[in-house]
Amino acid sequence: MNNGTKKIGKLFGIGVGPGDSELLTLKALKILKEVDVICSPRASRDQDSTAFSIVFPLISDIVDDIDIISPVFPMKEDEKELESYWDEASNLIALKLDEGLNVAFITLGDPSIYSTFAYIHKRLKNSYEIEMIPGITSFTSCASNINEILVEKDEILIVVPKVDEKFEDFLINGDSIVLMKPSRNMKSIDKIKDKINAEVYTVKNSSKENQEIIKGFSSDKSYFMTSILKLKK
Amino acid sequence: MNNGTKKIGKLFGIGVGPGDSELLTLKALKILKEVDVICSPRASRDQDSTAFSIVFPLISDIVDDIDIISPVFPMKEDEKELESYWDEASNLIALKLDEGLNVAFITLGDPSIYSTFAYIHKRLKNSYEIEMIPGITSFTSCASNINEILVEKDEILIVVPKVDEKFEDFLINGDSIVLMKPSRNMKSIDKIKDKINAEVYTVKNSSKENQEIIKGFSSDKSYFMTSILKLKK
Structure with missing residues (x-):
């Protein structure tokens, strides 16, 4: 029927x-x-x-x-x-x-x-x-690639796609910062470089065959990049 | 040999x-x-x-x-x-x-x-x-459960396990806040309730058979809970 x-x-x-x-x-x-x-x-x-x-x-x-x-x-x-x-x-x-x-x-x-x-x-x-x-996010994949813990206990994780005036505040209040698509933020990063007291890793093509791990930031223009900042306290 | x-x-x-x-x-x-x-x-x-x-x-x-x-x-x-x-x-x-x-x-x-x-x-x-x-994190699972996008474009995601003095700053600078294990933070949440201008969802037992979605915070003492705050601007 x-x-x-x-x-x-x-x-x-x-x-x-x-x-x-x-x-x-x-x-x-x-x-x-x-x-x-x-x-x-x-x-x-x-x-x-x-x-x-x-x-x-x-x-x-x-x-x-x-x-x-x-x-x-x-x-x-x-x-x-x-x-x-x-x-x-x-x-x-x-x-x-x-x-x-x-x-x-x-x-x-x-x-x-x-x-x-x-x-x-x-x-x-x-x-x-x-x-x-849900799917595996780029930033937890990157953390696995670099074999680092992002946050534990009472630590704070901040995920940002853009470096602007708020970013300096996050450098103080956060413990780990994930910077999505860092290539479009390199000019802003360069300006505040001296204020960044962190271990920085950049992963390109995370989990793919052509994956690359860079210590620090990268001037590469790739879309498939993520930077992880583990802030030192 | x-x-x-x-x-x-x-x-x-x-x-x-x-x-x-x-x-x-x-x-x-x-x-x-x-x-x-x-x-x-x-x-x-x-x-x-x-x-x-x-x-x-x-x-x-x-x-x-x-x-x-x-x-x-x-x-x-x-x-x-x-x-x-x-x-x-x-x-x-x-x-x-x-x-x-x-x-x-x-x-x-x-x-x-x-x-x-x-x-x-x-x-x-x-x-x-x-x-x-890498594995599926509780908070992206919760976002799927409530059928909400956490962040898009230039928005900022902040993941915190504790409500303290930094939290008020995040209410201003963030777009979505994930509060891990909200049950241990309810006293602190109560104190700053008036400052929270957000859509709040709490998910208990995300993705399990006994999953519950609560609009707002929850006084439940469960360990397997996550709250998502989508801040209004």
Whole structure:
């Protein structure tokens, strides 16, 4: 008996971790194998999706049976231009959900921490059922790479994507600071260098085959870098 | 040919996530299946290890072939008394490593974030090869549970285990604050309640079958709670 109720799909925001396919959770992999559609963001039409390259080795045997969509999320600074890309991607996902299909949006690291999923979540959370699946964040992966504890006991961890006037305050009040995407902050770091009393490590391409650990900051322009500052007291 | 060099084992510090066995990574599970010894901390002689209860369903078929040791890490405040427990556990692990056995120390959440592994790491890192395997932290799991983004764009995330004079500063300079183990901070929270302009969520037993989401803080005394403050600006 068909009661006429239209089935609406469910959206999963899945964290795929920092780069190593083996850092996916069992839950993330299970859901990827069950959904109808995988949505994997990419930086431009000419580039493959980094998130998809992480999950591909794990689902290569079933990939032909899954509908894969790869909307472009360009790395631009112009907020207004970006909005139109996020709207477009959200509309594309909504169309699939309206067809009754379950969609997994895959995102680097964890969906709640500086993820591309945030922009989709904001647009669709009031209209569709969403479940977020946590992933390994870049900064805990980096801590493992450098074999260092970030915080213990009563210590304070501060995660910042930008070095501004607040940063000097954090140098006093924090115990470990994670600086996301340090390459775009090197000018500001240079200005306050003398005030930084810390062991600094920078990890490039954490958990990937081409991973590099740099003692101190790095002038490298890579997007896939994270700096960890263990402050000395 | 035996060249007389004694094989020394390797120590893995493995994050097993917040509670749901499916939140283990593929890598963590692979290593657990390969090691000779699993070391799972427990709070007292009368209690089972929480970390072990998370991994057990995944390795139940091979558990008889693995040497399992469960040193006690009591939840006490007296640092000096605790030191002796940590020393004892480290010595126990060192004995196994000296026998040439590979040991996996399993720890809730991630090994770099307020983990029991930190105390072992400190004692053994200069004498033995250690590899840390990142895990899902309680706070990204909680963010997924409440279906909220923690930080996006230039926002700042601050993770604190204690509410003290610095906390008021963080209420101004942060965007999202994670308060670990809020139960031991409720008196301090009560005192500054009027200064907290935030959406507050508390998650108890994140990702477990008995998970609870509380809007606001909770007077519950549970150890397995985390509060998330999304500050209003």
